[in-house]
Amino acid sequence: MKWAPITKTTAAANLDGYERTCAEFSWQDAGTLLSGLPDGLGLNVAYEAVDRHATGPMAGKTALRWLDRDDGVHDLTYAELAERTNRFANLLAGLGVRRGERVFTLLGRVPDLYVATLGALKAGCVLSPLFSAFGPEPVRQRLQLGEGAVLVTSPALYRRKIRRLRAELPSLRHVLLTGRDAEPDTTALEPAMAAQSATYEIGATAPEDPALLHFTSGTTGTPKGALHVHAAVLAHHVTARYALDLRDDDIFWCTADPGWVTGMSYGVIAPLTLGATIISDEGEFDARRWYHVLASQHVTNWYTAPTALRMLMREGGALAGGFDLSALRFIASVGEPLNPEVVVWGQEALNLPVHDNWWQTETGAIMIANFASEEIRPGSMGRPLPGIDAGLLERGDDGRAEVIGGHVREITEPGVDGELALRPGWPSMFRSYWGDPARYGKAFADGWYLTGDVARRDADGYYWFVGRADDVIKSAGHLVGPFEVESALLAHPAVAEAGVIGTPDPVAGELVKAYVSLKPGHEPTEDLRLELLAFGRKALGAVAPKAIVFEQRLPHTRSGKVMRRLIKARELGLPEGDVSTLEGV
Numbered sequence: 043m044k045w046a047p048i049t050k051t052t053a054a055a056n057l058d059g060y061e062r063t064c065a066e067f068s069w070q071d072a073g074t075l076l077s078g079l080p081d082g083l084g085l086n087v088a089y090e091a092v093d094r095h096a097t098g099p100m101a102g103k104t105a106l107r108w109l110d111r112d113d114g115v116h117d118l119t120y121a122e123l124a125e126r127t128n129r130f131a132n133l134l135a136g137l138g139v140r141r142g143e144r145v146f147t148l149l150g151r152v153p154d155l156y157v158a159t160l161g162a163l164k165a166g167c168v169l170s171p172l173f174s175a176f177g178p179e180p181v182r183q184r185l186q187l188g189e190g191a192v193l194v195t196s197p198a199l200y201r202r203k204i205r206r207l208r209a210e211l212p213s214l215r216h217v218l219l220t221g222r223d224a225e226p227d228t229t230a231l232e233p234a235m236a237a238q239s240a241t242y243e244i245g246a247t248a249p250e251d252p253a254l255l256h257f258t259s260g261t262t263g264t265p266k267g268a269l270h271v272h273a274a275v276l277a278h279h280v281t282a283r284y285a286l287d288l289r290d291d292d293i294f295w296c297t298a299d300p301g302w303v304t305g306m307s308y309g310v311i312a313p314l315t316l317g318a319t320i321i322s323d324e325g326e327f328d329a330r331r332w333y334h335v336l337a338s339q340h341v342t343n344w345y346t347a348p349t350a351l352r353m354l355m356r357e358g359g360a361l362a363g364g365f366d367l368s369a370l371r372f373i374a375s376v377g378e379p380l381n382p383e384v385v386v387w388g389q390e391a392l393n394l395p396v397h398d399n400w401w402q403t404e405t406g407a408i409m410i411a412n413f414a415s416e417e418i419r420p421g422s423m424g425r426p427l428p429g430i431d432a433g434l435l436e437r438g439d440d441g442r443a444e445v446i447g448g449h450v451r452e453i454t455e456p457g458v459d460g461e462l463a464l465r466p467g468w469p470s471m472f473r474s475y476w477g478d479p480a481r482y483g484k485a486f487a488d489g490w491y492l493t494g495d496v497a498r499r500d501a502d503g504y505y506w507f508v509g510r511a512d513d514v515i516k517s518a519g520h521l522v523g524p525f526e527v528e529s530a531l532l533a534h535p536a537v538a539e540a541g542v543i544g545t546p547d548p549v550a551g552e553l554v555k556a557y558v559s560l561k562p563g564h565e566p567t568e569d570l571r572l573e574l575l576a577f578g579r580k581a582l583g584a585v586a587p588k589a590i591v592f593e594q595r596l597p598h599t600r601s602g603k604v605m606r607r608l609i610k611a612r613e614l615g616l617p618e619g620d621v622s623t624l625e626g627v
């Protein structure tokens with residue numbers, strides 16, 4: 043199968059009819075969209091992302107446009123990116139780093155992060171990106187678990203977080219520091235790179251060779267290290283075209299940090315494989331700055347997260363009106379349920395709807411999406427991508443799919459909650475949880491990968507998120523999805539964000555309790571609390587929250603998700619568990 047011709051004038055022409063595209067799709071056929079290594083040496087992520095564009099007409103095109111904190115703009119062309127990543131791969135080889143060894147990055151969004159990532163992939167190493175705002179403990183945990191051989195970081199981050207950990211990290215042989223100056227027992231990257239050859243031939247890389255080790259967000263517990271292979275690049279490429287409507291003449295901004303799977307799959311790899319231009323912004327979230335980036339960089343496709351959109355919404359639509367966003371064609375969101383209010387707000391304030399899509403660190407790429415060419419259903423995650431076989435499984439008492447005698451039961455009728463499951467077989471599927479084969483084994487049953495999320499499906503095959511299996515609340519015989527309650531509250535003009543949990547109750551089993559943060563100009567008064575309770579009852583009936591607590595700072599993961607398990611632990615006075623990914627610690 044090949045895609046219908048994509049031209050600027052045929053908006054959203056990526057899917058030539060959803061059903062037909064799905065019926066005709068095969069991963070094997072799609073494989074012809076990639077070039078593969080020369081001389082049949084296999085498939086390498088970095089070759090598909092960089093080298094294949096670095097000679098010929100694309101060489102001089104901007105691959106990466108980096109916006110520094112001080113509003114400086116710096117461009118790297120495909121040819122320049124190829125050269126730098128070659129030097130980095132040569133550097134690793136010169137240091138004696140072997141294929142399959144783990145190279146970690148602990149860097150802000152700076153060009154060296156992209157260079158180290160793609161250079162390490164060229165060298166056949168496994169790249170594991172860490173979010174730069176992690177404290178020393180989460181960094182140590184991950185480096186130890188993944189037995190990192192190399193760490194690329196900045197002098198400041200090294201001094202603050204790594205130096206005193208060195209003794210506890212026996213596998214860490216090399217620390218490379220960005221810039222010109224080294225510390226004791228480290229290598230300065232700039233002179234070391236300058237001393238390398240600018241050419242590098244990528245060695246034979248089997249599609250099943252390990253490529254990326256991504257730690258999950260830790261929303262539900264201790265983060266897991268999901269291992270992905272080079273073949274994943276095909277899924278990145280294909281899903282970016284389908285679910286993000288991305289084409290080679292686009293300017294793409296993915297606001298997720300490459301320390302998370304979204305920021306790697308779609309902030310680095312996918313847009314480069316398509317020959318697009320990546321915008322990378324070193325700065326942090328700020329409503330005005332973000333609109334400025336969108337406008338000044340003529341961003342065409344923007345991939346962001348619900349919390350960020352909710353924050354923009356909190357600022358009000360008038361702010362957006364002051365910027366020229368006419369280049370923007372497509373907005374997508376991932377990471378958390380996207381409240382329908384936000385989709386509708388996008389339509390009003392930005393003149394574009396927001397396309398929700400769903401996936402996980404484990405799936406490596408988008409699995410379910412509202413497509414560019416298809417009707418959007420606000421509040422729905424959309425439909426499975428071509429090549430993705432999704433299903434819903436009947437659940438047992440623990441909220442997860444019930445496995446009886448090795449078998450599960452698939453739900454076929456619409457509107458019924460079940461654990462969302464996927465048939466393994468797509469290329470970016472994780473191949474293990476690093477160091478934890480037992481946990482990996484438990485993620486599968488009866489030929490399905492079990493996602494841990496609960497969803498329902500409507501008669502047209504659109505999936506609707508209910509909650510994580512752990513978060514679903516059982517109250518007086520009702521199963522309550524926190525997302526539904528949060529979205530209902532968000533429809534109230536005073537509410538900025540909500541986190542809903544179940545608290546134990548002798549009669550009802552669990553009571554629905556909502557933690558709510560307010561928009562500017564609203565006070566947490568008793569009157570407002572009563573008004574919100576009534577508002578909830580009107581919208582939700584029996585499953586409405588019975589208690590509301592105002593809390594301006596709901597706990598979030600660093601990847602931007604509301605941490606309901608932490609709200610609950612605090613509420614019940616229980617241990618907080620692993621908080622290594624909690625924002626602001």
Ligand code: ATP
Pocket residue numbers: 258259260261262263264265266375376377378379380398399400401402403404423493494495507510601603
């Ligand atoms: P951990 O597995 O460590 O608890 P995590 O599940 O948050 O953390 P990720 O892999 O980053 O780690 O996130 C995937 C999860 O995020 C999904 O399983 C789902 O619960 C949630 N999610 C992602 N996209 C969406 C979406 N569009 N709608 C609803 N939930 C989403």
Ligand code: MG
Pocket residue numbers: 258262402494
């Ligand atoms: Mg998860």
